[in-house]
Amino acid sequence: MARGQHRLTVVSNRGPIQYAQLDGERVALRGGGGLVSALRGLIGNHEVTWIVCAISAEDHVVAAEQNGRALDETDAVGNAFKLHFADPAPDDFAAMYGTIANPLLWFIQHGLYASGEDPVISTDIREAWAGYRRYNAAVATEAAMERDCDALMIHDYQLALVPAMLREAGVDAPILHFTHIPWPEPEAWKQLPVDLRTELLHGLLGSDIVGFHTQQDVTNFLATCEVHLPQVTVDRERACVRMTIDHVARDVHIRSYPISIDPAELRAHMRNPEMIAAHAELIRTRPEKLILRVDRTDPSKNILRGFHAYGRLLERRPDLHGRVQLLSLLDPSRLAVPVYANYLKRINAIAAEINDTHGSDGWLPIDLRIGDNFPVVVAAYREYDALLVNSIADGMNLISKEAPLLNERDGVVVLSERAGSFEELEPWVLRVDPLDVEQTAAQLERALELPQPERGERAAAIRAFVEDHDVARWIDLQLVDLELLAEARA
Amino acid sequence: MARGQHRLTVVSNRGPIQYAQLDGERVALRGGGGLVSALRGLIGNHEVTWIVCAISAEDHVVAAEQNGRALDETDAVGNAFKLHFADPAPDDFAAMYGTIANPLLWFIQHGLYASGEDPVISTDIREAWAGYRRYNAAVATEAAMERDCDALMIHDYQLALVPAMLREAGVDAPILHFTHIPWPEPEAWKQLPVDLRTELLHGLLGSDIVGFHTQQDVTNFLATCEVHLPQVTVDRERACVRMTIDHVARDVHIRSYPISIDPAELRAHMRNPEMIAAHAELIRTRPEKLILRVDRTDPSKNILRGFHAYGRLLERRPDLHGRVQLLSLLDPSRLAVPVYANYLKRINAIAAEINDTHGSDGWLPIDLRIGDNFPVVVAAYREYDALLVNSIADGMNLISKEAPLLNERDGVVVLSERAGSFEELEPWVLRVDPLDVEQTAAQLERALELPQPERGERAAAIRAFVEDHDVARWIDLQLVDLELLAEARA
Missing domain, CATH: 3.40.50.2000 (Glycogen Phosphorylase B;)
Structure with a gap:
């Protein structure tokens, strides 16, 4: 991965486009939203393939048509990129969205639960978690098809399991996962049962870089790995987590990149x-x-x-x-x-x-x-x-x-x-x-x-x-780290 | 403080006796409760003066009569001890009990708040905190009168400010404060505003030993001091907090003594x-x-x-x-x-x-x-x-x-x-x-x-x-540490 223009695979739940039927014709609705605006600079300056989840009825039709090939599209300001749909089952999407991501992960990560009442970890939660896992797998399958790139950048808590799934699938381009919501202290994670908590952490640690907005999040993530994953080694000085699997060690770097605006x-x-x-x-x-x-x-x-x-x-x-x-x-x-x-x-x-x-x-x-x-x-x-x-x-x-x-x-x-x-x-x-x-x-x-x-x-x-400290800097800092990682590997 | 029998001043909100009027006569009601049972062995084997808060109407009468001198009393199994009442204003007692100790500290320390709703830190809380402080001061004043002893043992979250008040009053016998409820991670303490949180921590750190039931509490307390008190030095290896005031350093030892039964x-x-x-x-x-x-x-x-x-x-x-x-x-x-x-x-x-x-x-x-x-x-x-x-x-x-x-x-x-x-x-x-x-x-x-x-x-x-691992061992472990402390000083 040389400096300059990169081939990047971006993965997120929602992307810059949803399709709709209007008077019998397919139209692309180019929306905004924080992440889409933030990543606009990425599309403008690099060769981007964006994996997003099919959400609208017409998205599902497009997803069925694409047949594993990304579509040529443009974003709201006219920059070209390739769009590649993942199409998880509607029930899995609903479980991910309505039960696991919101409220469970959102509430845990923002410290909103009164433990005396919620969360109740029941069969419902475990079934929804299985849906969350299948939703992540559906996205990871499509993302793995776009592995021939300089780096994969995966966004947010809806997709926390994707990095490990990509690694499992043999993807070897550098993987950066970015969490846009707070990462609380280890204690808060006791609200998620140990097997789900472990799966979530291992999901993220499939990345080469785990990104957050603040240094506090980085500190809390390192502490969470230390407390809840006894089998990994946490190096606070270097801000990395060392995973050793079959005697092969791999370092996951935990970094803060504060997002900003244009x-x-x-x-x-x-x-x-x-x-x-x-x-x-x-x-x-x-x-x-x-x-x-x-x-x-x-x-x-x-x-x-x-x-x-x-x-x-x-x-x-x-x-x-x-x-x-x-x-x-x-x-x-x-x-x-x-x-x-x-x-x-x-x-x-x-x-x-x-x-x-x-x-x-x-x-x-x-x-x-x-x-x-x-x-x-x-x-x-x-x-x-x-x-x-x-x-x-x-x-x-x-x-x-x-x-x-x-x-x-x-x-x-x-x-x-x-x-x-x-x-x-x-x-x-x-x-x-x-x-x-x-x-x-x-x-x-x-x-x-x-x-x-x-x-x-x-x-x-x-x-x-x-x-x-604008959004371009937010992207650049991530790309520089990915470049350094690629250089170190080469 | 030599090994063997000690002169101990015990301080707690509730003690082994409440007085009442029955048919025109004063009677002593000898109750139980976890702490009283746990400390029975202390009374049986040592020379104990117990500072407790006057709670019943007759307690207030006795408190007024005692005139700074402890009463000779016996506990439920007939062991002799000296009883010394503190008599805080009823409003301060109510503020301590009904607003600060329960629910505020109890809920924070057990992780029971949903921060989206509670706690609301309002003028009411600050006024109640002033009552909590006066309640602690009233107890500390009486406890300071019993300073001529081998050690002071202060119990629980109702009395967290007493250790610093005793130190301020020039008490030089070793002080041990014991918290009987969990000590959560630093993040949880953000629910208490910074000035109250700092006062609470400094209150406890007036002790020579801060005791908890579990090693997890010790770890969390050290982390809390590290995060929320930038001016102190935390030594995790030795499990102590070093306070430096006017260039004089003092170590506070943080220890776990798991309570048990008889x-x-x-x-x-x-x-x-x-x-x-x-x-x-x-x-x-x-x-x-x-x-x-x-x-x-x-x-x-x-x-x-x-x-x-x-x-x-x-x-x-x-x-x-x-x-x-x-x-x-x-x-x-x-x-x-x-x-x-x-x-x-x-x-x-x-x-x-x-x-x-x-x-x-x-x-x-x-x-x-x-x-x-x-x-x-x-x-x-x-x-x-x-x-x-x-x-x-x-x-x-x-x-x-x-x-x-x-x-x-x-x-x-x-x-x-x-x-x-x-x-x-x-x-x-x-x-x-x-x-x-x-x-x-x-x-x-x-x-x-x-x-x-x-x-x-x-x-x-x-x-x-x-x-x-019975309750006698719980007491002995504390006394051994207090003895070692006294020897180190001598």
């Missing part, structure tokens, strides 16, 4: 007429002091405590009544999973309660908007005075990078110490312990009151950092 | 007529195969998953219907704390559901008895074929030591890998992951079917272990 792409949105209109509307209606939160409606985002903290701020500072508003742009998420549907209900109830308690005729304390409304998000990024990101746990949290990049009012970022981005942005944000609503209220107050030039200095520093 | 005392109960009657009654009514669980109604005990597992066993093995029964002797606990009251309701509901589903005219699948009924407990210890202890987390769990000691049917112990006692009893029990109801069902089935001579060998091995 500043130029994000800025380009501001020139879009729809975005300009949304911005004009927000300027017209905005309060004197605008607090913003933008999130999926996921318990890990800690929306309820965020509302409580804002309520405490209103109690402490009656002088702010009528002058401040918390704009909450919340994208409904995973509503088919009961705990998520219930969470959205609670969000609505608590926002209503705070509005009832503190609001008045001309003033709505919380402007709660449930839905996916990107133009308003971009407008609000430009306009906030304080941004609240108080996640209980968060792999990275790109909002804390996007919003400061576009902000035009020297807005202050109030950031959870448990968001992945806190590792990078700590010097310039106001830190909050996500469980501490009183401290969160105090930091929101401080964010609104912080004087110049400090506001401007903090905001400028985050902008400069994000400009410099 | 075999002779427990066996003596069997000769009590009430116990004999309960045993006769149980022999008359018992099913062919008796499964037993004995617990407080605490979410950490995992009673709901235990019932579910038993329900699964009944589904898998219809041939057991009518022949097996799960006798559940549950002591209601902390019902003034809402989460506990709700837990008891769920216990009743799920037991009723399983009885409705599987039961028949002559057969009650779960015999659920809520209440404190020690004679029946002792009888059931003798009679079980399988004992189920499936705690989510448990400092030690003495039931898993008591029951096998008395059992007369070569009963098999099904034990959670997360109970403290698992570290000692692992070779002879059937291991369960407490979250895995399917595995728990399978292990219950195996426990009922396990053939001789294996049943007898396992049962005998546990009995022999408990005989050899």
